[in-house]
Amino acid sequence: MKTPSSLPYLSLSVFGLLLFLSGCKTDYPGQEPEVADPNAPIPVRMTTIAPSSAPIPIEVGGTIGAREEARLSFKIGGIVNRINVGEGDYVRRGTTLASLKTTEIDAQVRKAERAVDKYQRDLERTKNLYAEKAATLENVQDLETALSVATSDLEIARFNQQYARIVAPVSGRIVKQFAERGELVGPGNPVFFLIGEGQRSYVLRVGVADRNVLHLAEGDRAEVRLDAYPEAPIAATVTEIAAAADPRTGTFEVELTLDAQGKTLRNGFIGRASIFPSRQPAHYRLPLDALVEGNGQKVRIFYPDENGQAASKEVRVTSLLDQSFVVPASELAGITQVITSGAAYLQEGNALSITTTETNETQAAIQ
Structure with a gap:
């Protein structure tokens, strides 16, 4: 605990420290700390974009099976x-492949053959009697019906006899x-x-979401990757598209016929397919650097307005690729450039200092 006599010395020490700090202030102009101008242009990079209808691969997985199974x-x-x-x-x-013991069916065939022979003889004899007025028309018609029934029984017996064996x-x-x-x-x-089994006898069956199945058509090409053959994908073609969704999964089954090209395939192989739809609507592929923030399927991007200032827009994303994301063409009508580098530091109305204008390499590669 300090005594009252020490207080004057403490006050003098604080006063001396303040004099020392005030003496450190420079009297030379231009050496004061610089303060950033809030209205100064922000350096950014921009990418030129253009709409495209090039296929966007649909990535799906499934199981390989035989196209013909019985x-x-x-x-x-x-x-x-x-x-x-x-x-x-x-x-x-x-x-x-296999056959049954045909003792019983052979006997049924012989029985049916004898019945047909009998009714044929009876009908011939009755027709002669009818011609001599010794039989009625009803007698003739009854035997004609009986002969027809016996003939049908013989056809059934012979048909069953034929299928008492299994043929591939x-x-x-x-x-x-x-x-x-x-x-x-x-x-x-x-x-x-x-x-x-054959060159194109194996298929990959996959489930495709409703938003993608509308873009597919029979004949669209695909690439299938298998763990058994990791060195290169196997070419495939869309050969069947389900007319209704699977009630268990809500997806539409699509059948891809594989061109094995000499590779040995087996039922149950797991494959990953990239399907390239032929009915691809117009869209933009924007670099991932242009994405500022997102919420669900909506993301925010920045672009330069007509005054050269930063403007933002919320757009809908339909696909996310390795180095870009896909936006429908209608979402960016009238916009030809988007801001990439520096977009994270922008606010609406900021002045822009464009350092570089690039061409979207991903977009250019698919034109």
Whole structure:
């Protein structure tokens, strides 16, 4: 605790410090600290932009499967007599894969044939009797109907006899076998799962959002990247577009047929596709440096107005690319330049000092 006698010395010390600080002030003009002029032009760089209709790739992922897939079964039930192929075997179109014991169906065919023969004889005899007034017209008509029914029964029996065996509808590979020789199988129960194989027999099925599916058309090109072949993408073509959305995902299934070019593909490969739509609406591709702030799908950019001052505009973004973002052409009508470097320091109405005017390299590359 300080004594009262020390207070005069403390006051003299503070007074001396103030005199010293006041003596440090310079008397020379031009050495005072500079204060920035709030109205001074702000140096910026600008990029010239132009609308384009070049395709914007739609990035989607999916699973590879065979374009032709078939679960093969017998039309009728019975005992499996022969299994001629196994899982993993390659089969050609028209090859008999399996057959049933045909004892029962063969008997049904013979029975139907005998019935047709009988009604043909009866009808011929009755027609002769009718000519001699010994039979009525009704008798003839009844036998004609009976013969027609018997003929239909014979056609059914022969048709079932034909499908007591399974024939490969396409050339491909047996992926799964569900029955063995001697088993009793019912009509329509799968016996084999066959996938077609060929140069363009594999497809990548992907889900595309509704905002993008309107821009696609059959025949649009695509590139597919697979982990199994990371060195180069595989060319593909849009061959089918779903007419309705999948109720589970809300997306539209698009089928891309792959041009394997000798590469071995398998069901279940995971692929990432870039689809290049042919119905691309006009748009701008702006460099990411032009983006100042964003909220959802809306972002703010700056551009020079007719007086050379900074003006801002909120625009809608439809796609985000590696080094740019996409804005519909209608959002930037009448604007030919956007501010990139220095845009983060601007406010509405700031004077601009343009240091460089560049051409959008991304835009120029796709023109």
